[in-house]
Amino acid sequence: MENLTMDNMTMENDTLVHDNQTTLGVWTDYTNEYKVVSVFLVSLICGMGIVGNVMVIMVVLTTKHMRTPTNCYLVSLAAADLMVLTAAGLPNITDALHGQWVYGYAGCLGITYFQYLGINASSCSITAFTVERYIAICHPIKAQFLCTLSRAKKIIMVVWALTSVYCVMWLFLSDTEKLVYDNVVLLSCAYKVSRTYYLPIYFTDFTVFYVLPLMLATVLYGLIARILFLNPLPSDPKNSTKKWKKEANQGGRMVSTCSSSSTTAASRRQVGHCLFIISALSMIVFGAV
Template identity: 50%
Template sequence: MNVSYPYVIDSNCTLAGLTAFELLNESTWDPLQNVSLEEDVDFMNCSYLRHIVNLNCSSTDHLCRCTRDIYWSYCSETPAYYSYIYRIIGTLFQGIILVIGVIGNVMVVIVVAKNKNMTTPTNCYLVSLAIADCAVLIAAVPQEIVSYYLIGNHWIWGRVGCAIMIFLQHLGINASSLSLTAFTVERYIAICHPMKAQTVCTVERAKKITLLVWVFATCYCSPWLYLTTVVPQTYAVDYPTEECTFKLSRDQYFLYYFLDIIVFYVVPLLLSCVLYTLIARILFTSQVPKNPTVNGHHDKKRVSSPRVQVSSGQMRECLSCKKKD
């Protein structure tokens, strides 16, 4: 861990030592006149002494330098950095996740967009998932890599960058959850109700649902553009540092986070559990004939498996798409 201070703190500089100076009672030190000798905690109130850091003390002014050093010692956080091994390992793995994740998801979008025969309801939701994953990766991973080389929670992207990155992270996660839910519903209809799927699970309807998912997620997450801010930090370094954090107190975000959990986690999870249970029941209890032959010949007319119905339905869907092209 590397530690640095803007000033060399005198080991003999203590609160008790300060009281020995008669200058403590002079009018130039009005902020310190009411300090009680017995109450060290009151004397070291950081908000009370914060202005002292801006003092320009001469090398002969022991009182001024000592007061300033005490401020840095007690009211500033000790700067600490990640070790070089931690930085290298973190950068390597995070970089691999970023590169593979972005390239893989972008390729999914390009392949589906350039091949019209792949424009199916299922692929529409997969494209939506790929875009959501890219948004989360781009908004979160680069900052995580940069943070390995910065002090504490130091933020370098400014107020606008703070708002946009936090917004994109929540947008990508919520849009991904809704896209997965829509995909699950589409699979349930295609497998459990294959005849109805021909009219319900269409490409046009999938595109409209995907658009609705992103519009809803964008509107829901838009408050994050105003609920974040950057605040200065008090690390004992000789350059300004700031942190991307909540604009309001944490208690005021309780309802928002609670709604997040219900809408984007609890409801999709319960719905997915129910639908996949129904899908599993259909697939594993389908009336597939134990003896598929009659008099030594296959009975081609007997098709009672829903899996076969799904496959034939998807084949008809692909043929209809080719006719339209």
Template identity: 50%
Template sequence: MAFNSSDYLDALGESGLYEQNCTLADLRPHEFNASALDAYNISWELEESLMRCSYDARRINCSAADALCLCAKEIYRDYCAGRPEYYSYVYRIIGTLFQGIIFVIGVIGNAMVVIVVARNKNMATPTNCYLVSLAVADCAVLVAAVPQEIVSYFLIGNHWIWGRGGCAILVFLQNLGINASSLSLTAFTVERYIAICHPMKAQTVCTVERAKKITLLVWLFAVCYCAPWLFLTQVVPLKYAVDYPTQECTFKLSRDQYLYYFFLDFVVFYVVPLLPLLRPVLVHRQDPVHVADA
């Protein structure tokens, strides 16, 4: 089984890995036949190991003058391990600056909403209950997403430093915050519609106690719905040519197996919340009084 370097070149081009330092054009017509393998001290077993990425290419002995062997060695290393890739310094500075501003303003602003409502009893209204819930959900998303995004600017590739527990918890909090935010916003909108369009009915329906119960149900449902994310993530090792172990936080199953879960997210947290908002529009169109007024 001879190894044709052009196959590796095609694989490197399709995967979009890393730019090579050596000139690859000279390797296209070259084929590692038996005599070439003997000359480079590469056995058939070693060639198979290299193609399976189960051999450390740094152990291949090449003289400094043998550019072809050195270039082939570099292709092996980059294909199997990958060269470290970092963000540029400009990207790090700009990303850290803007992400940091968003994080500080977002956390402080939402925390102030919770503190102000909690300290002023006269602000204990149904509307403010939903606003507090929305503020807590937004804080959860900010805390779970932004710090890790800033840290990633200074790490190699997709390297994850928070371990298995951090992977599960942060992914869970991100989904929890987004979903609880959607449900809180829906409850807030329905409450405002009743208060404005049915003020007499709102005196008995839109109460603080009921708003607190609805908020509690919103968060209980969001927690139960997002709980599977605590078990659907994993940390897997990365193959980077560095002297320390690297790992990535990723899905435990293939992305195709999450399709129904993602589709359910769309229906439950985006389509269903629109239904109570569309009802007043449909009623308005069917009401002959409104039609006559128009």
């Protein structure tokens, strides 16, 4: 009788627990075709992005003449893209294979933090690069004093320090959650509180790291395009250089004219290549996310 009573109490407790928990239905695992295709595509995109960004960083760090202010910003952008590709790629692969979060509580906090840090640092790096290019092209004289290697390194350090501190809040806003199905209980990395409380955070991120940089880049690149349209590059640099030297000698301004003209011309040629690199890296990041 005692055993029957204990069994009845256990069954009643299990029934109460089951009734108090809202299940999500019956969970079915992903098909093998889905696993193969998703793992292949994510590995391909993230692998190409990781290899490309590592090459950018290695080339700039190992080649002395490549250590320019512009390339410093590109290294910062490459490092941010590497962070996003790694933090976003690994969870996608393991989710396709296992169907749940496998990195635990610490992994949930760390990966969420690095995802947002990489995205925000990437946006700030592009903004700093845009301002640097604007100064170099539209104000070449000032660029000789403002767009220096040491200043670029300091700006990059400030960018990463501020974004690192800003993203600390995600360590307190993320948490693991158990998804209760009828046939299994799975672990998920999710929000710590209701998603309605995250609207101000998302709005702030969208404004600070997307809308404002986009508006600033639109204005600055519009001014750059105006300069390039009104002052096209000479067809024959040698003849133009001789002409500039002759005119500068007559006016007594040879050094300043030649240096500013050569700086402006080099900056105009360089901005096209840098914009292409930024576009490619951004496509890789958004494709991975």
